[in-house]
Amino acid sequence: MSLSLKKRLAAACAMGAATVLVAAVPASAHVIVQPSSVPKNATDQTFAFRVPNEDDKNSTVKVEIDFPTDHPIPSVKVAPVPGWADTIQTTKLATPIHTDDGDITDAVSQVVWTGGQITPDHFQDFTIELGALPGGTDKVVFKTLQTYSNGKIVRWIEEPQDGQPEPKNPAPVLKLTAATAATASDPDGPTPSAAASAKADPPATSTATAKASSDDSTARALGIAGIVVGVLGVVTGVVLARRGRGTGRGTSA
Template sequence: MNVYRAAAAAVVAATSVVVFSGAAFAHVSVQPQGEAAKGGYATVNFKVPNERDNASTVKLEVSMPTEHPLASVMPQPVPGWKVEVTKAKLDKPLEVHGKQITEAASKVTWTADGSKIAPGQFQQFPLSLGRLPEDADQMVFKALQTYDNKEVVRWIEEPKEGGEEPESPAPVLKLSAATDDHHGAGAKAAPADDKSGGHDDEGAARTESAASSVSSDSTARVLGVVGIVVGAAGVAFGVLAGRRRSS
């Protein structure tokens, strides 16, 4: 019965996380599509939820980090929104693929053009970014969210490591370890002398299969005990019934 109690407890805990963590994510955030590796390129989504019950979001402005200028910032078209990339001169030119880049994107602005983010809804705005810095673990993007009632919410507070989350936190993009291809496509290949051949998926499958077998075995034992008890009860009932008929 401990198996079932543990499963029930896990379900309750997971539900609690979903219920109580909803409010913590009700702000503009940024997440990579796949992996954002240091020194590579990545596609990210800026997720914009509507926090108001009586207004709709009609504009989003995202500032690019000045301490880590990006040579390539390309937005993906979003139906019902027009996008503008603002560029600025760099104090120090960037060297990209043998060419010097003297200006880089400083801000990206999405403005409603036949669409909007209504109450109870959210919208994602994709960007292709690169090259990502090699000497940083994260990038902070300050954002302004404008509603159709002229209210502007400034998501510009930088989170402090080990501190409480700010009231209006800026979107933070976490960077993973650098990859060989500099495109953030995946992890490095396994070394030639690695006897496992890099087949981590097979090991995970074996582990999962073993865990499944243990769980199935526990369930079978419980059912077996129940069957024995039911069978013994049936035999006892038959014996009693026979005695009654004999008397």
């Protein structure tokens, strides 16, 4: 086998191996809200903010979720999380929200969890229930601050834009889809099927011990693709080797 052919074979194998290694690296996790979308007229909806710990040495010790003030949310209920204490902050509205039960002058501005820990390679679901969704918008952006035990603060506050690459630290976004048809017995609420659909993906409420990256299906798909490319690289090298030997025999004859 000629020296140049050996180099091509080595390069093909190296390219395939490198592709496998790069593709096998899981995508970086970030704070998300589950479910990520509900009908605009959904009521008494339960959501979970999943917070992964991305630090190899330090634990997450504080989570702050800011609620929008331009599209206010009047009330929230917080599910207890073992080991964590929660605080609900409210703010006075410049323009009251008019309802059949009277005007609402205060809205939720922030929910804070402290006292617990999310250790490295773990995540935690923080569950809340919204009594009503805001009107006049197609999405709700929940800017989130994550504080680690060494004092580092990760600000998940960048709003993703349609058609643009995902920002480095995206904020959790709840999308509000078209309102569902009302039923005869409940003209202001969603149909039973719509309610079931909205709650078809219930969030977990207990402390999770699985790694945040283990359920990243995208990373697994990329890993498989990388393996395929690696195999193709090896096959290409073998074909080149055989051609080289054939060329060598022809020259010597």
